[in-house]
Amino acid sequence: MIDTTSFQGKTAKFYTLGCKLNFSETSTFARTLFDMGVREAQKNEKADICLINTCSVTEIADHKCRQIINRMVRQNPDAFIIVTGCYAQLESEQVAKLKGVDLVLGSNEKADLIQYLSDAWNHLSQEEASGQNIFREPSIHSVKTKDIKKFQPSCSKGNRTRYFLKVQDGCNYFCTYCTIPYARGLSRNPTIASLVAQAEKAALEGGKEIVLTGVNIGDFGRTTGETFLDLVKALDQVNRIKRFRISSLEPDLIDDRLIDYCATSRAFMPHFHIPLQSGSNEVLKLMHRRYDTTLFEHKIKLIKKKMPDAFIGVDVMVGCRGERPENFEECFQFIRSLPISQLHVFPYSERPGTSALSIPYKVDESEKKKRAHQLLRLSDEMTTAFYKQYIGQESEVLFEKAVKGKVMHGFTKNYIRVELPPAQVKEEYDNQIMKVKLGDFNFNKTALKVETI
Numbered sequence: 001m002i003d004t005t006s007f008q009g010k011t012a013k014f015y016t017l018g019c020k021l022n023f024s025e026t027s028t029f030a031r032t033l034f035d036m037g038v039r040e041a042q043k044n045e046k047a048d049i050c051l052i053n054t055c056s057v058t059e060i061a062d063h064k065c066r067q068i069i070n071r072m073v074r075q076n077p078d079a080f081i082i083v084t085g086c087y088a089q090l091e092s093e094q095v096a097k098l099k100g101v102d103l104v105l106g107s108n109e110k111a112d113l114i115q116y117l118s119d120a121w122n123h124l125s126q127e128e129a130s131g132q133n134i135f136r137e138p139s140i141h142s143v144k145t146k147d148i149k150k151f152q153p154s155c156s157k158g159n160r161t162r163y164f165l166k167v168q169d170g171c172n173y174f175c176t177y178c179t180i181p182y183a184r185g186l187s188r189n190p191t192i193a194s195l196v197a198q199a200e201k202a203a204l205e206g207g208k209e210i211v212l213t214g215v216n217i218g219d220f221g222r223t224t225g226e227t228f229l230d231l232v233k234a235l236d237q238v239n240r241i242k243r244f245r246i247s248s249l250e251p252d253l254i255d256d257r258l259i260d261y262c263a264t265s266r267a268f269m270p271h272f273h274i275p276l277q278s279g280s281n282e283v284l285k286l287m288h289r290r291y292d293t294t295l296f297e298h299k300i301k302l303i304k305k306k307m308p309d310a311f312i313g314v315d316v317m318v319g320c321r322g323e324r325p326e327n328f329e330e331c332f333q334f335i336r337s338l339p340i341s342q343l344h345v346f347p348y349s350e351r352p353g354t355s356a357l358s359i360p361y362k363v364d365e366s367e368k369k370k371r372a373h374q375l376l377r378l379s380d381e382m383t384t385a386f387y388k389q390y391i392g393q394e395s396e397v398l399f400e401k402a403v404k405g406k407v408m409h410g411f412t413k414n415y416i417r418v419e420l421p422p423a424q425v426k427e428e429y430d431n432q433i434m435k436v437k438l439g440d441f442n443f444n445k446t447a448l449k450v451e452t453i
Contacts, residue, residue, distance in 0.1 A: 002118040008401040013047040013201035018055025022162035025259035026053045027156030048083025054085035073100030086183035096138040106142030111150035157305040161400040163202045168214030203240035218253025248273045252291040263306035270307040271415045275315035279334030280327040284349035311341045319368030320348035321359035341386040400453035401430040417447040
């Protein structure tokens, strides 16, 4: 039982690091706290509660987590500090040792964050009332990876226009470079019926676009015996949601039938995000990826055959152990040969406990940066070429709220980022799908300028 009376009128701050899934979860926690009478602290206002949802995908991410926690404690010296997320799961003892941290929750306990907060908060209040609280001992709640079983539902937009619907969590793949299965546990999911209900609720709140998020969403159904294609078909029937996007799909889990369905569906956008990681079969084997370049090429080309206008984003990791210069060159040429729209480039980061550390060939940091810059330049060329095709055409855009006096941004169905000049911006355009004419690039080539029709 949660006693909400002690939270009435309290203030909170939130900080999220990492993926869209983390942002979705934080938004859900925030909404629950707001329903309990908590309000979000203003920019320069000290908060009573601080929640940091962490990431641990790289060593840099770990470092940034520690920086953010220390900053939140420093800026909010009397706040109750909660740390959760992947870093909190993998390094719970280390997090608890950071000055000012009160509550550390692992991936399983995160599902009951509000209950843990309520119990700890009320216990602290009782101690302070009796004068017993001399030292605030941090509380840690975390189980081993094999015992991470719970699923925390999440469908929220936070301060954004688009909703993010969590459809799956965890991963069974154990790629050699990755700690995510250890941080989030094995693959699990809710029922299709529950996800449809959440989508319908988002529609009633005025939502027009939902992004499906998760760790390995193509693996959906492992818990319930359903399939990801079944989920897509069911969500497509939620008529008040005008757009659905799929955040990321492993190549080996993209069913050809899914591509066929999305090509003719009512609301699933011609937009795919597919992790490649390497365009070298030798490196893919070292990574323990479950596909080769032949399969990847087939999926990309089938998507473009069925949906010529589709935007395809691709994840690539550079400088992983075992990636010799000839492997990277093979990767670069393979990517350049495909109709890809954008690359998300990640330099490899050594992660404790991963089997990649046993691979003898190591790439130095300067070479990693060189390879990353080479792929980023290729990405810019690909995105520019993709955008250029549509200059002068008409398209539908879902606009996102703009700061007064600033440009208003939005995305076309096939994920072209656009901007409307401040002189044409109207408050009522927020969260509206409108027809526009696509103009030339903006000054830094990150979007196409548009005018409404």
